[in-house]
Amino acid sequence: MTVSFDSTNVLSFMNSSELDNISEFVKQAHHQIHQQTGPGSDYLGWVDWPINYDKEEFDRVKLAATRIQQQSDALVVIGIGGSYLGSKAAIEALSHTFHNQIKGNTEVYFAGHNISSTYIEHLLQVLEGKDVSINVISKSGTTTEPALAFRIFRNFMEKKYGKEEARNRIYVTTDQSKGALRKLAGEEGYETFVIPNDIGGRYSVLTPVGLLPMAVAGLNVDQVMDGATAAYHKYNDPNLATNASYQYAAVRNIFYNKGKSVELFVSYEPGLHFVAEWWKQLFGESEGKDEKGLFPASVNFSTDLHSMGQYVQEGRRLFFETVLQIKHSSIERIIQEDPDNIDGLNFLTGKTMDDVNKKAALGTTLAHIDGGVPNLLIELDELNEFTFGELVYFFEKACAISGTLLGVNPFDQPGVEAYKKNMFALLGKDGFEKEKEELENRLSTLG
Numbered sequence: 001m002t003v004s005f006d007s008t009n010v011l012s013f014m015n016s017s018e019l020d021n022i023s024e025f026v027k028q029a030h031h032q033i034h035q036q037t038g039p040g041s042d043y044l045g046w047v048d049w050p051i052n053y054d055k056e057e058f059d060r061v062k063l064a065a066t067r068i069q070q071q072s073d074a075l076v077v078i079g080i081g082g083s084y085l086g087s088k089a090a091i092e093a094l095s096h097t098f099h100n101q102i103k104g105n106t107e108v109y110f111a112g113h114n115i116s117s118t119y120i121e122h123l124l125q126v127l128e129g130k131d132v133s134i135n136v137i138s139k140s141g142t143t144t145e146p147a148l149a150f151r152i153f154r155n156f157m158e159k160k161y162g163k164e165e166a167r168n169r170i171y172v173t174t175d176q177s178k179g180a181l182r183k184l185a186g187e188e189g190y191e192t193f194v195i196p197n198d199i200g201g202r203y204s205v206l207t208p209v210g211l212l213p214m215a216v217a218g219l220n221v222d223q224v225m226d227g228a229t230a231a232y233h234k235y236n237d238p239n240l241a242t243n244a245s246y247q248y249a250a251v252r253n254i255f256y257n258k259g260k261s262v263e264l265f266v267s268y269e270p271g272l273h274f275v276a277e278w279w280k281q282l283f284g285e286s287e288g289k290d291e292k293g294l295f296p297a298s299v300n301f302s303t304d305l306h307s308m309g310q311y312v313q314e315g316r317r318l319f320f321e322t323v324l325q326i327k328h329s330s331i332e333r334i335i336q337e338d339p340d341n342i343d344g345l346n347f348l349t350g351k352t353m354d355d356v357n358k359k360a361a362l363g364t365t366l367a368h369i370d371g372g373v374p375n376l377l378i379e380l381d382e383l384n385e386f387t388f389g390e391l392v393y394f395f396e397k398a399c400a401i402s403g404t405l406l407g408v409n410p411f412d413q414p415g416v417e418a419y420k421k422n423m424f425a426l427l428g429k430d431g432f433e434k435e436k437e438e439l440e441n442r443l444s445t446l447g
């Protein structure tokens with residue numbers, strides 16, 4: 001994996017001495033994180049996780065995945081936010097684009113990440129006649145969306161299989177001791193996996209949260225952890241000059257201080273769409289507080305060049321781009337000559353689709369630089385389990401450093417509670433009577 005901050009793509013938009021100036025602050029942030037002295041220091045379990053994760057549990061994850069593959073046609077993964085985005089990102093990025101349609105695969109569906117009755121109903125229809133297992137994932141064990149979906153799916157499973165057999169098909173990933181889900185799992189005797197206390201949801205993809213669904217989808221989770229371990233060693237270096245993860249953190253901090261308010265994550269592979277979604281949660285929840293932080297946004301090129309491209313080229317100069325590029329596509333498709341050449345595309349004969357994709361990327365980068373958009377480039381030689389694990393850790397480390405440079409606690413998310421409080425009040429949950437009255441008064445004045 002290489003990260004380049006090419007002189008024309010980035011350094012023409014900033015002074016190279018700015019990197020020197022920030023290097024001492026980066027070193028301090030590194031020590032704060034490694035010595036656990038900064039805000040949120042009780043959520044740093046992810047830092048050493050690639051070298052000291054629970055091997056016994058890891059083996060149990062793989063065994064459970066094999067059992068699920070044998071017992072079921074489909075796995076339903078119930079979770080939201082950090083409890084689903086990581087595995088969704090890995091499966092989309094690394095599996096067949098149409099994974100669920102490929103014969104012999106254990107299909108993987110996601111639920112509990114919305115409150116849509118249409119979505120649930122349609123999923124239940126798709127599952128008709130299939131053997132099903134469930135992996136419900138919630139660190140707190142009390143998040144409304146997954147809890148509600150699990151209520152529906154538990155009922156579905158017990159009706160379909162009876163209580164006893166349903167029990168063999170429900171797998172729970174939650175806190176070691178707290179929360180309603182842990183209690184239910186204990187009472188029902190479901191197999192459980194632990195989300196460690198000191199690892200927050202958005203940092204949990206390398207725990208059973210991400211690993212069990214990935215393994216069921218047929219991904220090699222040993223390789224994922226090997227990639228993360230390699231990254232752990234590589235990005236354990238306090239020196240900005242030699243630590244690419246910290247350079248990424250530093251450059252985004254410099255652009256933020258220059259007035260950029262949006263970081264646009266760009267990829268040219270549809271399979272990376274959910275890597276961007278995972279990245280958005282990581283940076284958005286970590287940095288968006290105290291009225292600070294870059295807004296993490298994403299686009300899929302070349303698709304979105306035909307919708308958002310105009311704005312990026314000529315709209316308000318709000319952003320810089322971070323492009324995630326895969327150097328070598330795992331599949332090559334050569335463009336054939338057409339004797340009639342009515343579409344005028346014979347100049348592409350003999351080139352691969354990926355050649356065209358890469359030229360689209362180069363052309364776009366140059367055009368956007370001309371339009372005043374700095375471009376950071378993160379390149380993976382190939383996209384596979386190893387590089388995915390590496391990339392996850394690269395971003396986790398960068399995010400912790402970046403949030404620390406910004407002066408926020410990168411490990412909490414107090415603002416997420418505001419909507420929940422209002423929703424509970426409006427729905428009449430016990431204990432929210434006063435809030436309910438206040439909100440209803442406010443709503444009535446809106447007419």
Ligand SMILES: O=P(O)(O)OC[C@H]1O[C@H](O)[C@H](O)[C@@H](O)[C@@H]1O
Pocket residue numbers: 080081082083137138139140141142143146201202285413416
């Ligand atoms: O795993 P859970 O406790 O169900 O949480 C799922 C997600 O929802 C919360 O509201 C937080 O904003 C996220 O950081 C978290 O990943």
